[in-house]
Amino acid sequence: MSSSRPSRWFGKAWRGPAGLTFRVCLRTSGAPTAIALLIALVASALAEPDMLDGSPAAASTPWLTLPLLAVAVACCLGAAHLWPTFALRQPGADTMRRLERSPLGGRGAVIAGALGAQLALSMPLALALSLWFGAPSHARRHFEVTGPEHAILEGKGTSVTFELQNDATIDAIWMRPRASLPTGEGATEVAITSAGKRLASTPIAFSESGSLVRVAIQAQSLSQFTLTQTAGSVPLYFAPNTVTAIGATDLPTWANSLLLALVATWTSAITLAIAALVGIGTGWATLATAICCAQFLQWIGNMGPIADALLRVMRGQWLL
Amino acid sequence: MAIAISAHQLAVTFAGRGKKAAVEALQPLDLQVAAGTIVGVLGPNGSGKTTLLRVLAGLQRPTSGKVEVLGTAPEHKSLLRRVAYQSEGALPMAVLSAPEYLAFLGAELGLANAESDRRAKDLLKRLELTHAQNRRIRTFSTGMCKRLALAGALLAEPEVLLLDEPTAGLDPFGTATVMEILRERVDQGCAILMASHHLLEVEEICSEVLLLHNGAVRARGTLEDLLATDDRALVVRGLDDGGMQQLAEEAKTRGGEVVRIERPRDHLFALFRRLGRSRDDGSPGPRQ
Numbered sequence: 214m215s216s217s218r219p220s221r222w223f224g225k226a227w228r229g230p231a232g233l234t235f236r237v238c239l240r241t242s243g244a245p246t247a248i249a250l251l252i253a254l255v256a257s258a259l260a261e262p263d264m265l266d267g268s269p270a271a272a273s274t275p276w277l278t279l280p281l282l283a284v285a286v287a288c289c290l291g292a293a294h295l296w297p298t299f300a301l302r303q304p305g306a307d308t309m310r311r312l313e314r315s316p317l318g319g320r321g322a323v324i325a326g327a328l329g330a331q332l333a334l335s336m337p338l339a340l341a342l343s344l345w346f347g348a349p350s351h352a353r354r355h356f357e358v359t360g361p362e363h364a365i366l367e368g369k370g371t372s373v374t375f376e377l378q379n380d381a382t383i384d385a386i387w388m389r390p391r392a393s394l395p396t397g398e399g400a401t402e403v404a405i406t407s408a409g410k411r412l413a414s415t416p417i418a419f420s421e422s423g424s425l426v427r428v429a430i431q432a433q434s435l436s437q438f439t440l441t442q443t444a445g446s447v448p449l450y451f452a453p454n455t456v457t458a459i460g461a462t463d464l465p466t467w468a469n470s471l472l473l474a475l476v477a478t479w480t481s482a483i484t485l486a487i488a489a490l491v492g493i494g495t496g497w498a499t500l501a502t503a504i505c506c507a508q509f510l511q512w513i514g515n516m517g518p519i520a521d522a523l524l525r526v527m528r529g530q531w532l533l
Numbered sequence: 534m535a536i537a538i539s540a541h542q543l544a545v546t547f548a549g550r551g552k553k554a555a556v557e558a559l560q561p562l563d564l565q566v567a568a569g570t571i572v573g574v575l576g577p578n579g580s581g582k583t584t585l586l587r588v589l590a591g592l593q594r595p596t597s598g599k600v601e602v603l604g605t606a607p608e609h610k611s612l613l614r615r616v617a618y619q620s621e622g623a624l625p626m627a628v629l630s631a632p633e634y635l636a637f638l639g640a641e642l643g644l645a646n647a648e649s650d651r652r653a654k655d656l657l658k659r660l661e662l663t664h665a666q667n668r669r670i671r672t673f674s675t676g677m678c679k680r681l682a683l684a685g686a687l688l689a690e691p692e693v694l695l696l697d698e699p700t701a702g703l704d705p706f707g708t709a710t711v712m713e714i715l716r717e718r719v720d721q722g723c724a725i726l727m728a729s730h731h732l733l734e735v736e737e738i739c740s741e742v743l744l745l746h747n748g749a750v751r752a753r754g755t756l757e758d759l760l761a762t763d764d765r766a767l768v769v770r771g772l773d774d775g776g777m778q779q780l781a782e783e784a785k786t787r788g789g790e791v792v793r794i795e796r797p798r799d800h801l802f803a804l805f806r807r808l809g810r811s812r813d814d815g816s817p818g819p820r821q
Contacts, residue, residue: 228640237628297625305625307592308685311618312641314610 230319234292234326235333242287242334249283250338257346270527273346278523280342281474282512284334285481289504292327293488293497296320300492300500317489324485328478335474339526343470349529352469354460356381358438364451366403367393372441375456384432385459386412388440392422393448401445405430407438416443432461464531472532476522480511537693537724538566538589543598545584545748558584560749561598566724566741568692571715573739574728581748582728583621586695589726590618602693612693614642617686621697621728624678624685627671631662631681634670635688642689649688656684660710675702683711687718694718694725700734705805712738733802736760764792 226232257276297303298310298318313319358375366373377383386405402416405428412430419426435458442449484507491503511517522532542561549555559581566572574582587593588600591608600607602616626634632653639649657663660680665673670681679702686694694715700708708731715725715738729735735742736756744752752759772780781791 225640225646228636228646233626233629233633233637237626241628295626295628303625304623304627305620307587307590307618307620307622308625311590311592312613312638314608 230296230313230322231326231329234295234323235329237295238288238291238327238330239333241291242284242330245283245287246280246334246338250280250342253277253279253342270347270349270529271524274523274527277339277342277346277527278512278520280338281335281477281523282508284331284338285477285484285512286505286508288327288331288334289481289484289488289508290501291330292323292485293492293500293504296323298492299323299488300495300497302496320489324482324489327485328482331481332474332478335477336471339474339477340467340470343466343473343526346527348466348470348527350466351463352466352526352529352531353385353464354381354462354531354533355387355525356383356458356460357454358456358458360451360453360456364456365448366390366401366440366442366451367448368396368446369442369444372439373451374437374439376437377435377458380434380436381458382432382434382461383458384430384461386428386430386438387425387457387459388417388428388451389423389425389455390419390449390451391455392419393450395447397446399445401447401449402443403449404441404443405438406441407435412438418445419447419449460531466529469526469529469532473522473526476519476532480508480517480519483511483517484508534567534569536565537568537603538564538726539601540564540589541599543585543588543595543600545581545588545593546596558748559588559595560747562750564743566693566726568724569719569722570741571719571725571727571739573735573742574726574745575730575732575735575742576745576751579747580745582745583697584748585745586618586697586726586728589693590616590695592618614689615691616693616695617689617691618695619682619686619697619699621701624670624682627669629670630668631657631666631670631673631684634681635684638685638688644689652688652690653684656687659714660684661707676704676707679703680707680711683714687714692723694723694727696725696727698729699727700729700731705802706808708734708802709805733800737802768797 253276256279257273293299296309296319297306298313299320310318315321356377356379358377360373360375364373364375365371392401400418400420402418404416405412413428417426417428438458440451484504487507488500488504492500495503512519515521525532541563543559543564544557544561545559547556547558562585564585574585576582584593588595589602589607591602591606591612594608602612605612607616624634626637629637632650635653635656636646636649639646639653642649644652657666660683662677662680662684665677670678673681679699683696683699686696696715699715700711703711712734715727719725727735727739739756741755742753742759743750767780769777769780777794781794784791
């Protein structure tokens with residue numbers, strides 16, 4: 214091992230805290246990741262997908278989450294366990310304190326090594342699994358649109374105008390309005406226009422409250438568009454972020470998956486920073502609990518960008 | 534002889550917290566250790582041995598007094614390679630193998646990779662750990678961990694060795710090997726301060742001892758000074774019981790007192806050492 218090729222390439226860095234943590238995290242994360250991957254694959258095959266927005270890929274998000282979360286937790290725990298000064302009363306802490314006299318006591322390099330290992334494991338996993346679970350073959354940019362404060366269509370002839378922040382070439386508009394109690398009979402139909410020109414040849418019918426409606430339009434540069442109720446008696450409310458313009462340019466899914474791995478690594482950077490603070494005054498058991506909680510809150514509790522990023526990747530939404 | 538370790542009125546007090554009273558871990562003490570000597574630090578648990586070593590390793594700031602190791606403050610970065618500290622507890626990073634651990638230490642100590650590998654290989658062979666070099670440290674026995682810890686301490690060929698219980702948990706063969714290595718290091722001019730509960734080893738290897746109790750020095754000096762009595766022993770070989778009796782009578786006539794006549798025996802440690810030698814070179818074992 215000592216005269217290995219990476220050791221010759223990277224010199225002392227390969228043997229130092231960062232390189233060592235990188236190698237140890239790769240080694241110790243292998244088994245937990247494999248188990249999580251197996252569970253995810255079996256569960257995805259057995260479970261009935263809950264079609265969040267009519268997209269089986271988006272419904273598979275939990276199965277993509279599981280292996281990536283396992284990698285993140287295993288790398289964080291592996292790094293914190295490896296380095297004796299991460300928590301109080303760890304074996305060999307005196308040896309390490311003597312070697313690493315910097316204010317962080319080598320923990321910065323250890324965190325870098327753990328994040329490197331997580332990235333190395335997450336990138337191929339995110340790419341392979343997003344494709345396996347059916348993420349679209351190309352990713353698209355989703356543009357935020359802004360509408361009025363109360364964007365409501367509540368009768369024939371009423372309209373709502375949405376503006377795109379930058380002129381963008383789009384080829385679809387996605388909407389997820391909420392329906393109120395109908396005032397008469399018949400489903401509501403809406404026409405989409407821009408500068409007086411119809412963007413969709415046929416009116417769009419809304420049959421269910423909260424369901425996603427995708428409207429394909431001819432690719433064009435738009436700065437605003439208007440929704441006008443043409444028929445029906447069901448009032449529709451467009452809450453913020455429920456109307457999205459979809460970019461016309463295909464972007465590579467593999468790059469999107471790699472971005473997802475970066476976001477996942479970012480959650481671990483936050484987790485390990487928290488762990489470094491918590492570990493100043495606690496033992497290993499408390500530290501491990503803090504790491505698991507921090508990861509859980511970010512991945513499952515939506516306290517961070519990763520949960521949203523997972524869903525976006527599976528929906529084919531470009532992450533940048 | 535050059536002074537490697539020097540402490541003047543060194544004292545350490547751990548501040549109390551809440552209802553806990555302050556603990557005077559080391560009462561003011563003076564200490565000098567010359568290059569090429571081994572000083573044993575003896576004392577019961579909690580007597581301040583480890584605290585003294587930690588101060589000298591730069592891990593604990595003294596409350597008062599002045600300490601110098603190789604002419605500089607113990608926490609100075611330049612001492613990292615020149616002074617080695619083997620702590621009493623378990624080794625860090627038990628998921629590594631022994632060569633990985635030593636490679637890490639070598640990198641941290643600034644050794645060139647090739648030099649670090651060469652020394653690590655030699656030390657693992659010398660400390661009989663070559664057979665376990667593919668195993669994780671967590672699978673090592675206590676004795677193997679101790680030997681690996683010593684290998685780590687010796688890796689940078691330091692001028693000062695601070696050893697906390699270096700032979701605790703070692704079998705007699707391992708102890709003999711460690712003693713032999715320490716003697717070699719001393720012959721090369723290394724200064725060693727060794728805390729131990731193993732009185733026999735300290736007696737055998739140390740030129741001076743420091744006896745601590747409750748943080749205070751109870752006794753200090755060379756073994757000759759501390760252990761000498763007015764008695765004189767005459768070791769005789771080749772006489773039968775009659776001859777011994779005559780010799781005893783002669784001693785009495787000259788004003789001496791014969792305390793006892795006994796057949797001396799070697800201690801177990803010497804037996805193990807002989808066994809170890811015979812195992813290594815194929816020579817006959819101990820006398821039956």
